[in-house]
Amino acid sequence: MERRREVMAVLPGLMAAMVLAMLDNMIVGTAMPRIVEELGGLTHLSWVVTAYVLGTTVSTPIWGKIGDLYGRKNIFMGSIVIFMVGSVLCGMAGSDLLGGPSDGMGELIAFRALQGLGAGGLMVNAMAIIGDLVPPRERGQYQGIMAGVMSLAMIAGPLVGGFITDHLDWRWAFYVNLPVGAVALALLAVKLKLPKHRSEARIDWLGAALLSIGITALVLITTWGGNEYDWTSPQILGLTALAIVSIAAFIPVERRAAEPIMPLQLFRNRNFALISAVGFLLGFAMFGAINFLPLYQQTVQGASATNSGLLLLPMMGAAMVVSLFVGRAITRTGRYKLYPVLGGVVMAVGMFLLSLMGVDTPSWQTGLFIAVLGLGMGFLMQTTMLIAQNSVEQRDLGVASSTSTFFRSIGGSFGVSLFGAIFNNQLLSGLTDRFGARVADQVVASGGRMDAAALGHLPPQVRTGFLTALADAIAGIFWWAILFAVVVPVLAAFIKEIPLRGGPGEEAKLEVAVAD
Secondary structure, three states: OHHHHHHHHHHHHHHHHHHHHHHHHHHHHHHHHHHHHHHOOHHHHHHHHHHHHHHHHHHHHHHHHHHHHHOHHHHHHHHHHHHHHHHHHHHHOOOHHHOOHHHHHHHHHHHHHHHHHHHHHHHHHHHHHHHHHOOHHHHHHHHHHHHHHHHHHHHHHHHHHHHHHHHOOOOHHHHOHHHHHHHHHHHHHHHOOOOOOOOOOOOOHHHHHHHHHHHHHHHHHHHHEOOOEOOOOHHHHHHHHHHHHHHHHHHHHHHHOOOOOOOHHHHHOHHHHHHHHHHHHHHHHHHHHHOOHHHHHHHHOOOOHHHHHHOOHHHHHHHHHHHHHHHHHHHHHOOOOHHHHHHHHHHHHHHHHHOOOOOOOOHHHHHHHHHHHHHHHHHHHOHHHHHHHHOOOHHHHHHHHHHHHHHHHHHHHHHHHHHHHHHHHHHHHHHHHHHOHHHHHHHHHOOOOOOHHHHHOOOHHHHHHHHHHHHHHHHHHHHHHHHHHOHHHHHHOOOOOOOOOOOOOOOOOOOOOOOO
């Protein structure tokens, strides 16, 4: 009971920090048209997102490792401060205080990268702190609560962003982070009590540099490939070579390092290797495919940008409910293997249902389909982290958390890229069949997006042909996603279930569950 009171006192601060990371991208995405209107730089628009993703992905493994070495509380609070400083600077981009709007977009991109560096430590350290405070047997219920808060944040993001865009200056899309961050810092400073320790070991800076270069190259390949540059262009081939060389050099460096940034021996553990692969596929299938749902809802079904966020409520609501249920069930029984298997199966069913969507599919039916997908996500979202943490020694808890987050993030980046290329090819094919190659090339070059006003001016036959081609291309994405989703339960079936210790009525003992 004493431990529960301690965790519940800290939990609001942890959740506030996680909300910062989840809300930011969605709020900023809604405000981007207004930002471009003031700062210009439309051709560099994608870099506002790419810079943030790069900062987050590159820093995630580093935050996990330095938290293990030097104690998590100060490191976690430091990541919040960096995120808040980045937010302030993003809000000031292009203002008279920083030299005016002449290079406002360049400033915003640089400050988004700084903001991303801070964001890399938010999710990882929040999950690792739960691992420090709570034995594995009880961890599921708290991670379930946090997963539920993440789902709510994903729903609230477009709504908050829409309100800010309509009623306030776009700079408040960044300034809104300040009160949330201040609350998180105050709660953590007062309530969070963790043992203070400092390791004499040196950080593996060479390994961190090589990993950062390799990750940056991979993210740029998946972001630019097929969009900014052809897959066979010198830029993409050069980045591919850089990624291969960096990662190849990273492996021997990690083997010799006293405190490797990503200990390779962790992957000798069967459970850790399997759950890392599951996380990659989860990110690949889920984020890659879900990325196209707002396009379908807004263009084919005619929903507004704000309403399309509300239309995702069945998915997030289902994920939240299932996450809470799974957390309690794991705490009660100490067993967890069933849930990633079941989650993978249900997620694949959800992808199949979404692949049936067409131009005439009603909104209520789409909501039902994405609710099924949300059920699958709910079984998987927290159990992947729990199994990763339960597969390592306590000293490597931060690295396990960051590695799990890293693989899911990289999977999502690859998924968005691959499915984007598939979408463009299928849309081009569908439009070519209906309107000819010249018109098809023009539409695909614009990203396949057309607002309600533009659609309203098209002849009925042309409008129907365009919407049908678009709906078919998006449905095809979910067909491809099924191929990756079905591998998740297959891999999860090979996880060795080791009962979690430290449940109710037992001595609170953190034992390592090593799956040989």
